[in-house]
Amino acid sequence: MKGLNNLTFRYLQYYNIVQRLQKQGIASVTSHNLASLCNITASQLRKDFMHLSIQGINKVGYQVLDLLVALEKKVKKDEETPLILVGAGSFGTALINYNNFKTQGFDIVAAFDIDFENKQNFKIPVMHIDDCSSFIKEHNIKLAILTVPEKVAQHTARKLVDAGIDKILNLTPEILNLPSNITVNNINIVIELEYLFLSAINSDNKKKK
Structure with missing residues (x-):
C-alpha cells in the first residue's frame, strides 16, 4: 500500500x-x-x-x-473523511449499503454511474458519471473508490485525478497507470482468492513432508 x-x-x-x-x-x-x-x-x-x-x-x-x-x-481521525464511489453496480451498491464506513470515519457522500437513473432509491445521491469532475471540485473530494468495468477503469481514474482526486481504492482488475504523487491501493478479489488457495496448498504440502 x-x-x-x-x-x-x-x-x-x-x-x-x-x-x-x-x-x-x-x-x-x-x-x-x-x-x-x-x-x-x-x-x-x-x-x-x-x-x-x-x-x-x-x-x-x-x-x-x-x-x-x-x-x-494512533489511527482515529478527528473528522469524517468524505469520499465518492465511482461505479454503482452490484459491487458498488453493496459498498454503499455497508454501514461500517461511518463508524470508521468515512462518509460516502455520492456515487456516480452511467445507469444513474435506475439508482435513485439509494441512501446517497447517484449521479451520471460525467458529473463527477464538477462534484469533486465543488466539494474538494480527495478520495475515491473505483468499481467500474475493467475496460474503462484507466480512463475513469485519469478523469478523477484530473478533477483533484489524489487517493484511489481500486477494486477493478486493471492496474492503473497514474502519476507518482497519486496514492492507489489495488485490491483484486480474484488474485486474493488465488493467493489464499495457493497458500493453503503450500501449507498442506509442508505438513505432508
Missing part, C-alpha cells in the same frame, strides 16, 4: 480486531492470541505495542479497553 508505512498499517489492523473483541464483551487478550488473529508473530506485536505506552499483565495479557484507547490515538 503506497504511502502507508507497515507500522501504521498494523496499527489499523490491531484497532479493527480489538474493536471486534470489545463488541464481543472480551475484557483482555494475550499477545499470542491477538497476534494469531492479526496473522503476525507475538514478538512483532509486542514490539509494536512498545510505542503505545501500554503494558500487558503476566498470564492475563492486555486490557481490551486500554488497547482500544491507545490505538485510537
Whole structure:
C-alpha cells in the first residue's frame, strides 16, 4: 500500500480486531492470541505495542479497553473523511449499503454511474458519471473508490485525478497507470482468492513432508 508505512498499517489492523473483541464483551487478550488473529508473530506485536505506552499483565495479557484507547490515538481521525464511489453496480451498491464506513470515519457522500437513473432509491445521491469532475471540485473530494468495468477503469481514474482526486481504492482488475504523487491501493478479489488457495496448498504440502 503506497504511502502507508507497515507500522501504521498494523496499527489499523490491531484497532479493527480489538474493536471486534470489545463488541464481543472480551475484557483482555494475550499477545499470542491477538497476534494469531492479526496473522503476525507475538514478538512483532509486542514490539509494536512498545510505542503505545501500554503494558500487558503476566498470564492475563492486555486490557481490551486500554488497547482500544491507545490505538485510537494512533489511527482515529478527528473528522469524517468524505469520499465518492465511482461505479454503482452490484459491487458498488453493496459498498454503499455497508454501514461500517461511518463508524470508521468515512462518509460516502455520492456515487456516480452511467445507469444513474435506475439508482435513485439509494441512501446517497447517484449521479451520471460525467458529473463527477464538477462534484469533486465543488466539494474538494480527495478520495475515491473505483468499481467500474475493467475496460474503462484507466480512463475513469485519469478523469478523477484530473478533477483533484489524489487517493484511489481500486477494486477493478486493471492496474492503473497514474502519476507518482497519486496514492492507489489495488485490491483484486480474484488474485486474493488465488493467493489464499495457493497458500493453503503450500501449507498442506509442508505438513505432508
